[in-house]
Amino acid sequence: MGWMLRSSPRRFATGLRAAGLAAGSIAATFLVLEAAVRLIAPQDPALFDSAAFLRIDPRPREPLTLVPGAKGNYAGVPVKIDSLGLRDVEIDPGRPSGAGRILVVGDSVTFGFGVRLEETYVKRLPLYLPRASGTECVETVNAGVPAAGLTSYERAVLLLQPRLRPDLIVVGLVLNDVLDYDTVVDPSRREAAVGGSVLASANQTLLRLSHLYLLSYMRAKSLLYETGILDINEVYRDHFLTLEPPSPVQARAWASASRHLASLAAAARGEGVPLALVIFPLEPQLDAARLNTYRTCLGLRAGDEALEGLPQKRLLKEARALGVPALDLLPAFRRSGRTDLYLRNRSITFDWIHLSPEGHDLAAKEIATWMASEEVQWPHGRLK
Secondary structure, eight states: OHHHHHHHHHHHHHHHHHHHHHHHHHHHHHHHHHHHHHSSSOOOOOTTTTTEEEEEEEOOOOOOOOOOEEEEEEEEEEEEEOOTTTTSSSOOSSOOOOOEEEEEESSSSHHHTOOOGGGGGGHHHHHOOOOOOTOOHHHHEEEEEETOOOOHHHHHHHOOOHOOOOSSEEHHHHHHGGGGGGHHTTTHHHHTTOOHHHHHHHHHHHHHHHHHHHHHHHHHHHHHHHHTOOOEEEEEEHHHHGSOOOOOHHHHHHHHHHHHHHHHHHHHHHTTOOEEEEEEOGGGGOHHHOOOHHHHOOOOOGGGGGGGTHHHHHHHHHHHHTOOOOOOOHHHHHHOOOOOBOOOOOOOSHHHHHBBBBHHHEEEEEEEEHTTTTTTTOOTTOBO
């Protein structure tokens, strides 16, 4: 017994040395792998880090806002925010005589996730836009904010219209704008959504610091969706909710979105500026082959209703009831037959919501053609 007691500290020290050597070996292996990834397949640690320019307003029911004067890299492209808190060049609130101005409000699609500012549909639009009678040029202003929604769009109208005095406000709607806003804006849910947990914070830190972790995370995430360990239908519930069969959750989302859409239209009328809506499709809606790819590779459970464009039809009906002109881009995207309309890069294999430069360009052409129709009116008169 005495020998056992005397030898226990020795065995404990030996165990500690062994554990230390094992930990050191593991750490050295990870350092070697990290160096190898940085050399052979470097990643972009700022790929999904919007902290440099996007902030959460601590006040309840206030939306995300961009930080004036901030700059950084996000989703593989440079991002610069002007003094008004817009992803745009510096905007002169005053305008030369005869100049027209369109304020474009929206979420990350309008903001231009993964594309340069000049590649966004907002900035491509003037290239295809016919001149309005009485105008010498048309300026488009990008007021897109990542993760924004209908409440943010109304706020943008109320804040920016008095400063910029646009002739027309265009709102870029995406299907994830249809959600239950009374639930989403709850402060505790907003905190959780932006990484309030220790685990989420650790994940974000590792994504920023480690190329190896970022590479593994992106590869593992696709595998987890494909195997069903992660359920994409729940992780991105708001994105695909309108593509699901009718349900109480969907009904609440539509009711909430309808109220806020009406409030947005009323805000624009109150400011005395015309409002127009542009509805963007999701990639699985474009054809049966792509819907099947999302079902097979990611486990998407959307039914064939996704191909019928029912959410877009409902939004068009809501817009007509409000007296607001609206454009559904789904038919044009389908007619193009193109397979490169949604964002892809070395880190993103599937992006069902954000457009590629080609997608933005097609959207700009279609919007310009639509705006030259009798449906969209300017104070100057019809675009010609």
